[in-house]
Amino acid sequence: MRSTSLFAFLLAAAAAPALAQAPASEKPTPSETAPIPVKPEPRQQRPIEPEQPAAEPAPSVESQPPVAPPVAPLATSEPTGLQPVSAPEEQVLVNGAPLHNPNVSVHVVQKKRFADEGRHELTLYPMVAQVNGRFTEHFGTAFHYTYHLQENFGLQLSTQYNWYSNESLFNLELIDKVREQAQAASALLLLWGVQAGVEVTPLYGKFAFYDNHLLQFSLVLSGGAGLGSTRVLVRPEVSNEVDGKTFTVPARFGDTGSKFLGSVGGGFRVQFGDSMALRLEVRDQVYTARVDRVDGCSLQDFQKLEDGRSSGTPFSELGLTGSCQYQRFDGVDPKTHKNYREDIVLGKDLVGNPSSDVLNNLSFYGGFSLLF
Structure with missing residues (x-):
C-alpha cells in the first residue's frame, strides 16, 4: 500500500515539467459550468472639451473700474475698397489736406x-435797401467800425446816410388820386443815423471754394442804439406851368428833428485771406416817430405865419419861437416861380393833429471789410 502511494507521487512529479512546456497557443477548454464571456460593445468617444479656468472671485463695486460703452463704427456711404490713385495732383495738399485724393475724407473741423x-475792422456798405417799405422807401450807404475785443465779441460804431428817402409809390398814389395819405408819423423818413453797439459771432465754419481754397465764415449778430435825423414830406413833386412852359417842382420835405434810434440784425461774414471779408446782413432799425413840429415850427407858429401872410406882415416881426425856420416858408423859387408861402397851409395840416408811431425800417446790407 505504501509502495503504491509512492509510485503515484513520482508519476505526478514527472508530469509537471511537461505541462509547463506546453505551447501558449493551446488554450484550456472551458468547463461546462464556467460562465460564457461576452464581448463588450464599443463606446462612443466624446469630444474633449478644454478645461475652463476656475472662476475668480468677483471684485467689489468700489474697486471695479468703469467700463466704457462699446463704440459703434461710423456709418459711411463710401466704398470700402481703396480707389486707385494715379494722377499726381491727387497727392497735392490743399491747405494741409489732400482734397483731391479719393481715399481721404476730412471729418475734423479745425481751428x-x-x-x-x-x-480792427472797417466795413463799407455801398448799398443799403429797405425791404419792408409800405409807406416809405429808403436807399443809402453805411459805414461801420468794429473793434474785436475778444474772438467772439466786439464793439461797434455805425453811421448811415440815406441819399434817397421818400414816401412809397403806394402812398403817393393815394395823395394824387383820392387826396388821402398815411399819418405823418407812419410815413416819417429817416435821413441819417449814428449808433454805438456790440457784435457777437456765436458760430463759425469753413467751406471749400473751387476745390482749392478754404474760406472762413462767421454768423454775426449785432445790436445798437443812437440818434437819427428824420423828415416828413410836406409837398410831393408837382408840375407848374409858367408863361406857357411847364416846370417840374421838386418835392418839399420838412425837418422833424432827431429821434431815438435802435437796431438789431444778423448775417454772415465770409473772410478771404487775412485782411478781406464780405458781409451780407439784414438789420431792423427802430425809431420813434412823433410829428408835432415841421422845420421847428409848432401849430401856434403856423397860425401866426398864416395871419402874417394874409396881412402882409413880415415874418420876422410875428414873434415866432426861436426854433421856427420861417425862412423856408417865405420867398419864391427863381427857377420854377413856386411861392413857398403856399406850403404854410400844408405844414399847418401836418401838425394840426399830432401823431406818433414806432417805425421799423428793415433793410438789407451788402458790403466788404478791411481787417488790420
Missing part, C-alpha cells in the same frame, strides 16, 4: 485760420 481778437 480758425485767422484770429479776430484785438483786430
